[in-house]
Amino acid sequence: KGTVLDQVFRFITYMGMNNHLDFKMSYGLRMGLLKLFEYNREDFFALSKDKNYFLPGAKEFIDYFNGIPKVMLSGGVLEDALQSAAYLGIEMVIANDAGFDNEGRLKKTPHAYVNGNKGKIVNVLKKYFSFLYGGGDSGTDIGILEEVDIFVAGPRSKSKLIDIAKQNPNAIIIPYEESLCYALDKINR
Numbered sequence: 100k101g102t103v104l105d106q107v108f109r110f111i112t113y114m115g116m117n118n119h120l121d122f123k124m125s126y127g128l129r130m131g132l133l134k135l136f137e138y139n140r141e142d143f144f145a146l147s148k149d150k151n152y153f154l155p156g157a158k159e160f161i162d163y164f165n166g167i168p169k170v171m172l173s174g175g176v177l178e179d180a181l182q183s184a185a186y187l188g189i190e191m192v193i194a195n196d197a198g199f200d201n202e203g204r205l206k207k208t209p210h211a212y213v214n215g216n217k218g219k220i221v222n223v224l225k226k227y228f229s230f231l232y233g234g235g236d237s238g239t240d241i242g243i244l245e246e247v248d249i250f251v252a253g254p255r256s257k258s259k260l261i262d263i264a265k266q267n268p269n270a271i272i273i274p275y276e277e278s279l280c281y282a283l284d285k286i287n288r
Contacts, residue, residue, distance in 0.1 A: 104136060117257050118238035122174060123215045130197060133205055140178065140203035153187070154253055156278030161187045163283055168228065172220055174213050174239050193220060218242025232286075235260065244270060251282045 108129055115125025133143060161169060171187075173180035173194040180194035195213050198205050213220065221243050225231060233247035234240075236256040241263055244250045252264045254275040264270035271285045 104132065108132060116237035116239060118259055121215065122239045126174070126195060130205065133197075138205065140199045143176070143197065143199075144179070153183075154273070154279050156280040156283075158187060160279035160283060161189065164232070170224060172213060172217055172233075172243065174217070174237075215239075216242070218246050221246035234282075249286065251279070 111120070111125050111128050111132075114120035115122040132138075168191070169189040170191045170193060171180055171184045171189045173183075173192065175194055176197040177192065177194040178197065178199065180192045184190075184192045193213060217239060219242070221231065221233065225246065231247040232249050232251070233243040234251040234253065235243055236253040238257050238259045240260055244252075244260065244264060244267060248269060250264065250267065250270045252260055252270060252272045254273045254277055256264070256272070261272060264272050271282045273279065273281050
């Protein structure tokens with residue numbers, strides 16, 4: 100439980116988010132490392148504490164859609180995604196199962212339900228919602244981009260996602276250092 104393992108964990112995450120490694124495999128490797136080195140829920144959240152970064156204007160962007168059902172589709176772990184969703188005011192979360200038991204230990208092999216299936220999940224959501232906004236910042240979000248009516252690519256998005264978003268007339272690419280209010284301006288036009 101040290102910085103070397105933390106760096107390996109972050110590198111595997113980076114490889115998955117940038118499509119250098121299948122994200123399902125990336126997720127399995129990361130959770131396998133946590134289990135092998137007996138990380139618990141507390142260790143996991145210490146490792147991922149800096150992930151809960153939100154673009155400036157994120158809360159205002161979500162609040163703009165007041166009265167419209169909101170779903171967070173996360174390639175991360177459910178426990179982590181629930182905290183983010185609560186802060187943002189998102190009612191429903193679809194995320195992966197890390198398999199923590201009541202004592203906070205990893206008790207089983209985690210399941211990466213979401214990773215690699217984001218487009219399929221959004222396709223199912225289309226049956227229940229007449230219009231879908233989506234957003235993302237990594238190669239794993241390409242499936243969302245391909246299925247929603249309007250997609251917002253964050254300013255720190257990975258290059259593969261940006262390349263595909265540039266070809267999609269329904270995509271809004273937020274320039275670096277802009278807030279999500281930039282996207283609201285585009286949506287309101």
